[in-house]
Amino acid sequence: MTRPDRYRSTGDGEHMKAEVLAVGTELLMGQIANTNAQYISSRLPDVGIGVYFHDVVGDNPERLKQSFLLAMSRSDVIILTGGLGPTQDDITKEIVSEVLGRRLLLDRESLDRIEEFFRRRNRMMTQNNIKQAYFPEGCTIIRNDNGTAPGCIIEENGKTIVILPGPPSEMKPMFEETVMPYLAAKSEYRLESVYLRVFGIGESSVEDALLDLIDGQTNPTIATYAKDGEVTLRITARHPKNGSGTDLIRPVADEIKRRFGDAVYSDDDRSLEEVVAGLLMEKKKTISLAESCTGGLLAARLTDIPGISSVFDRAAVTYSNRAKMEELGVRKETLERYGAVSEQTAKEMALGIRKVSGTDLGVSVTGIAGPGGGTADKPVGLVYTALAHKDGVIVKRLDLWGDRAKIRNMTCLHVFDMIRRCLISMEG
Amino acid sequence: MTRPDRYRSTGDGEHMKAEVLAVGTELLMGQIANTNAQYISSRLPDVGIGVYFHDVVGDNPERLKQSFLLAMSRSDVIILTGGLGPTQDDITKEIVSEVLGRRLLLDRESLDRIEEFFRRRNRMMTQNNIKQAYFPEGCTIIRNDNGTAPGCIIEENGKTIVILPGPPSEMKPMFEETVMPYLAAKSEYRLESVYLRVFGIGESSVEDALLDLIDGQTNPTIATYAKDGEVTLRITARHPKNGSGTDLIRPVADEIKRRFGDAVYSDDDRSLEEVVAGLLMEKKKTISLAESCTGGLLAARLTDIPGISSVFDRAAVTYSNRAKMEELGVRKETLERYGAVSEQTAKEMALGIRKVSGTDLGVSVTGIAGPGGGTADKPVGLVYTALAHKDGVIVKRLDLWGDRAKIRNMTCLHVFDMIRRCLISMEG
Numbered sequence: 001m002t003r004p005d006r007y008r009s010t011g012d013g014e015h016m017k018a019e020v021l022a023v024g025t026e027l028l029m030g031q032i033a034n035t036n037a038q039y040i041s042s043r044l045p046d047v048g049i050g051v052y053f054h055d056v057v058g059d060n061p062e063r064l065k066q067s068f069l070l071a072m073s074r075s076d077v078i079i080l081t082g083g084l085g086p087t088q089d090d091i092t093k094e095i096v097s098e099v100l101g102r103r104l105l106l107d108r109e110s111l112d113r114i115e116e117f118f119r120r121r122n123r124m125m126t127q128n129n130i131k132q133a134y135f136p137e138g139c140t141i142i143r144n145d146n147g148t149a150p151g152c153i154i155e156e157n158g159k160t161i162v163i164l165p166g167p168p169s170e171m172k173p174m175f176e177e178t179v180m181p182y183l184a185a186k187s188e189y190r191l192e193s194v195y196l197r198v199f200g201i202g203e204s205s206v207e208d209a210l211l212d213l214i215d216g217q218t219n220p221t222i223a224t225y226a227k228d229g230e231v232t233l234r235i236t237a238r239h240p241k242n243g244s245g246t247d248l249i250r251p252v253a254d255e256i257k258r259r260f261g262d263a264v265y266s267d268d269d270r271s272l273e274e275v276v277a278g279l280l281m282e283k284k285k286t287i288s289l290a291e292s293c294t295g296g297l298l299a300a301r302l303t304d305i306p307g308i309s310s311v312f313d314r315a316a317v318t319y320s321n322r323a324k325m326e327e328l329g330v331r332k333e334t335l336e337r338y339g340a341v342s343e344q345t346a347k348e349m350a351l352g353i354r355k356v357s358g359t360d361l362g363v364s365v366t367g368i369a370g371p372g373g374g375t376a377d378k379p380v381g382l383v384y385t386a387l388a389h390k391d392g393v394i395v396k397r398l399d400l401w402g403d404r405a406k407i408r409n410m411t412c413l414h415v416f417d418m419i420r421r422c423l424i425s426m427e428g
Numbered sequence: 429m430t431r432p433d434r435y436r437s438t439g440d441g442e443h444m445k446a447e448v449l450a451v452g453t454e455l456l457m458g459q460i461a462n463t464n465a466q467y468i469s470s471r472l473p474d475v476g477i478g479v480y481f482h483d484v485v486g487d488n489p490e491r492l493k494q495s496f497l498l499a500m501s502r503s504d505v506i507i508l509t510g511g512l513g514p515t516q517d518d519i520t521k522e523i524v525s526e527v528l529g530r531r532l533l534l535d536r537e538s539l540d541r542i543e544e545f546f547r548r549r550n551r552m553m554t555q556n557n558i559k560q561a562y563f564p565e566g567c568t569i570i571r572n573d574n575g576t577a578p579g580c581i582i583e584e585n586g587k588t589i590v591i592l593p594g595p596p597s598e599m600k601p602m603f604e605e606t607v608m609p610y611l612a613a614k615s616e617y618r619l620e621s622v623y624l625r626v627f628g629i630g631e632s633s634v635e636d637a638l639l640d641l642i643d644g645q646t647n648p649t650i651a652t653y654a655k656d657g658e659v660t661l662r663i664t665a666r667h668p669k670n671g672s673g674t675d676l677i678r679p680v681a682d683e684i685k686r687r688f689g690d691a692v693y694s695d696d697d698r699s700l701e702e703v704v705a706g707l708l709m710e711k712k713k714t715i716s717l718a719e720s721c722t723g724g725l726l727a728a729r730l731t732d733i734p735g736i737s738s739v740f741d742r743a744a745v746t747y748s749n750r751a752k753m754e755e756l757g758v759r760k761e762t763l764e765r766y767g768a769v770s771e772q773t774a775k776e777m778a779l780g781i782r783k784v785s786g787t788d789l790g791v792s793v794t795g796i797a798g799p800g801g802g803t804a805d806k807p808v809g810l811v812y813t814a815l816a817h818k819d820g821v822i823v824k825r826l827d828l829w830g831d832r833a834k835i836r837n838m839t840c841l842h843v844f845d846m847i848r849r850c851l852i853s854m855e856g
Contacts, residue, residue: 026478030470031653033461037484041459051456052491056465056482063480070498122633204514204554224456227595232459289745296717296724299745303723306832307797315715315769316753317727317743319736323785327742327755329513357751371734402574404734406597 015114016049016187017240019075021067023083023092024166025058036081036164036171047180048189048241049077059089066100073370076159077183078189084149084164086128093136093152093162099157102136107150110141114148117195142178145168156259161188189238194253196233197267198260199417206231209259209352215254220248220255228406229413230272272416273301279423280311287419288357289315290342290349290364292407293383298365298415313357318349328352328364339378343395345385350395354388361422362388365415367398369407381407385415387422432457443666444477444615447503449495451511452594453486464509464592464599470675476617477505478724487517496527504587505611510594512577514556514772516691521564521580521593528584530564535578538569543574570606581610582603588614612649617666622681623697624661626688627845632740634659637687649678650684656834657841658700666676693848698845701729707816708739715847717743717775718756720768721811722839726793729840741785746777756780762814767806769794771823782816789850790816793843795826797835809835813843815850821840822850 006244010278020037027034034056036322041051046314050074083092097104101353111133118125133237135141135152142151142164149165151174162179164171172305198206207214209234214222221236235252237245257264266275280287289298299315303367316327322339330345340346346366354362367383374380381400396418398411430760448465455462462484480503483688485495491509499506511520525532526670539561546553560577563569570579570592577593579602590607591594592599626634631654635642638661642650648665652856663680665673685692694703717726727743730736744755752758756771766772774794782790795811802808811826814821824846 021481026651026653027482028469029473029651029662030466030468030479031651031662032655033463033466034482035461038455038458038461040458040618041456045457051458053495054450054455054482054484058480127722173759202551204557207515207553210649223453223457225459227460228597234457234459251681291724295726295736295740296719296727297731297741299724300722300728303725303745303747304833304836308723309747309801312723314755315724315743316755317724317731317745318522319731320741323742326742326784356754373737402597405732408732409732 015189016050016076016136017074018044018051018077019053019071020051020057020080021057021078021080021081022054022166023064024056025060025089027056027082028048028058036166036168039168040079040081040175043175043234044047045191047184048187048191050191056187059083059091061091061095063107064091064095065099068095071160072099072156072161072180077162078159079162079164079171079179081164081171084132084151084163085164086131086148088214090131093134094153094216096161096163097136100136100154100161100252102138102154103357104134105137106130107133107135107141107166110135110150113143113150117148131293140182144170144174145268146173152177169173186243186319188415190241190243190245191236191238192249193234193236194249194267196235196253196256196264196270197266197269198231198263199229199272199413200235200263201231201260201264202226206233206260208320210256219254220245221253229410232269233375262424265417272413272420274305276416276419276423277302277305277308277311279420281307283423283426284311285423285426286311286313286357286359286362286363288313288353288359290353290362291315291317292319292320292324292349292365293367293369294365294411294415295319297408298363298412301412301416304381313359316353316356324349327356329355341378342366343380343384343385343397346386347393347395350386350388350393360389361419363415363419364388365411367400367407367411369411372403380417383411383414385411385418387418387424389426394418434599442670443617444504445480445500445502446472446477446505446507446789447481447483448479449499449506449508450482450484450594451487451492451508453488455484455510456486457464460854464594464596467600468507468509468603469598471608472505472611473614473619473621473664473747474711476615476619476666478619480524487519489519489523491518492523493527496523497501500527500584500587502590505590506534506587507590507607509592509599512560512579512591512593514554514576520560523564524582524591525564528564528582528589528797530582532562533565534558535561535563535569538563541578543569543610545576564778568610570602572602574601579606580658581607598685599661616669618669618673618679619664619666619672621662622677622695624663624681624692625694625697626659626661626691627657627693627700629659629688630654630692631659634661634688636685641683645680648673648680650680650841651779657838660697686767690852693845700841700848702733704847704851705730705733705736705739705845707848709735711854712739713787713789713851713854714741714787715789715856716741716781716787716789718781718790719743719745720747720752720777720793721797722793722836723747723842725836726791726840726843728846729767744781744784752777755784757783768798769806769810769812771812771814771825774814775816775821775823778816778821779812788817791843791847792816795835795837795839797832797839799832810837811842812834813846814841815846817850817854822846
């Protein structure tokens with residue numbers, strides 16, 4: 001649920017409206033997701049600009065022209081991505097120039113840089129790359145240090161048009177280094193957001209518990225977003241360029257934290273595994289993992305975090321029963337009597353990995369991720385997880401649903417939350 | 429590079445045009461990418477429908493109305509995603525009904541199913557969920573087995589309007605089970621695509637080597653798309669509903685495979701790990717992994733594939749030197765003399781995991797994923813990987829670049845490709 005547009009009702013005139021228009025048939029064929037629009041949208045609020053529309057069109061002159069005209073009619077800032085390549089299908093600058101009635105002129109410096117780009121890589125520049133050095137008359141050129149397609153910024157009747165290349169590795173640095181400062185100078189307002197992340201409470205319950213806050217607010221606004229068992233609450237304040245939104249946001253954030261207690265696991269948009277890694281490092285507790293149905297996913301997520309090697313010792317991904325016995329010392333009798341997916345096996349796995357690794361915490365998972373392997377007694381989605389520490393072992397049963405990927409992901413979230421809650425209660 | 433619109437130039441009238449309109453402020457805030465549009469776009473060509481536009485609007489009645497009217501004016505099939513939740517901000521059905529002049533009517537069966545959904549999960553249904561059982565008069569309701577928001581299909585003046593919930597885990601099954609068959613029955617044409625996936629050759633080299641084919645073709649068309657060391661070639665043929673595109677595609681696919689040899693790792697859009705898993709199962713070879721810098725990512729990716737338990741035995745994620753010695757039998761002298769990131773350590777890790785697990789293949793990775801831990805001698809991005817089999821051990825040095833996530837991902841691709849090449853040469 002989102003209550004998004006409230007703060008805008010005070011007067012759209014004060015608030016610059018942006019639109020992101022992506023050009024590229026590969027987007028319409030579903031080969032890639034429009035992550036550029038996501039990235040740009042996540043950044044513009046920092047300079048007080050709200051994004052009102054995303055559009056995607058293919059490499060087709062007439063449709064691009066229509067979409068661009070529409071964007072010009074309804075938005076203050078139009079950011080186009082893609083269609084700056086060297087081929088005939090790359091038409092973004094050409095169409096924008098045509099619509100605005102500007103000539104395309106050769107920029108000598110850009111051409112030099114493109115030639116240099118090829119020279120440095122010992123590659124031949126083809127004739128068609130010259131096209132990439134032509135720009136609409138009167139624009140500001142945005143250098144591209146990571147590719148051959150420079151971008152540009154055009155001012156036209158109070159509207160700002162930004163043209164950027166499609167590859168994210170080229171687009172992002174150009175956006176950060178040139179476009180963000182350029183737009184920051186134009187905008188009178190800033191949006192400041194705080195993200196509270198909640199695990200273990202459903203979105204509708206979160207909303208129910210906050211209805212009075214949500215209904216009562218215009219600045220800051222509160223929005224919820226749910227994904228796979230997690231709910232993210234966004235609190236956004238609008239404030240003048242030289243002010244701060246903190247005083248507006250803090251009381252609301254504090255009240256929400258009061259209501260949900262330690263179900264709020266982060267207030268700085270960190271993920272559950274980042275919070276767990278942070279707690280491990282802060283409390284100087286080492287950890288080892290014994291994974292069955294998650295097959296290394298817990299370890300992969302934890303080791304995605306830089307610096308984790310100071311607290312993470314090892315993980316044993318034990319798919320076979322033999323591996324569970326050999327690596328973790330799970331008893332044959334336990335496996336035979338209770339099965340690999342059982343409270344007892346989870347417990348022995350956690351105790352086992354803690355013992356062999358000598359870490360403070362030993363964490364285990366065993367379950368049925370599906371699609372095969374389920375029975376009436378032990379259906380797909382049944383998962384046991386255990387956490388062994390110096391004073392004993394905690395075991396939890398999870399009853400999850402969904403496809404293999406969802407069950408594995410939900411398992412990771414539950415396990416990380418269990419570790420987090422255990423670490424909170426431990427002394428450093 | 430894409431040569432996208434060619435086959436459409438034969439006459440747009442023959443070809444149904446679709447537009448994907450996503451509703452949700454979380455998309456405009458950049459909290460998520462519009463992966464629904466990507467998914468839907470990748471599927472529609474299979475039923476002969478081309479996607480011409482994506483749009484995203486927030487949960488704002490006026491802007492949604494304008495975007496929907498625009499979509500109705502230019503597209504034959506309009507697929508809306510999102511805005512079907514229980515809250516006041518969820519307005520998709522309401523706005524569509526208003527624009528089309530249809531009443532919203534309660535569907536008793538949907539309400540029963542929503543109530544049942546809550547009962548099964550031992551959760552209370554809140555009053556606002558009732559809203560999710562109201563639908564525009566005269567529509568076909570699409571059941572949602574994974575959530576509380578059913579979708580619907582509306583026929584209006586020769587246009588088809590499809591409304592689906594936003595969460596991908598709900599949207600996808602509904603799209604596959606109901607929407608695809610429904611649209612397939614309406615469309616006269618089919619687009620058939622074959623995807624050739626190539627590892628180890630850069631995109632510009634791929635394109636260079638195929639320029640004659642790409643320039644010469646209108647049906648099928650050839651497009652390339654590059655991502656992190658992989659290049660995907662899409663060959664797309666358009667053909668009448670009752671015909672086939674295979675005869676058009678096959679000679680082109682064969683010629684491309686001839687030119688790139690075994691760098692083409694799949695011709696059915698399977699990922700590198702799916703190909704590896706397939707080869708392991710087909711040749712009945714078991715595998716175990718010893719991971720350091722990938723931290724479980726290799727195992728996580730491999731175990732994401734259903735049925736892998738028949739060939740995958742275990743993985744040891746050995747971050748510490750002690751774990752490398754204890755779990756894999758890496759010698760202390762090796763670690764001291766050559767370091768953890770070395771050809772020698774990689775070799776001993778692979779031999780060690782193969783020995784303890786008794787699998788046909790033992791695969792290891794050790795490297796520096798960064799951002800910390802690099803030195804002049806051993807920079808971030810230096811990775812060694814080894815593969816032990818019954819006749820010996822292969823070791824490879826990789827010199828990668830990019831951030832931690834990219835280095836870990838590129839490492840996985842290189843390792844899977846090494847395993848693939850080894851398996852191809854082995855007898856079953």
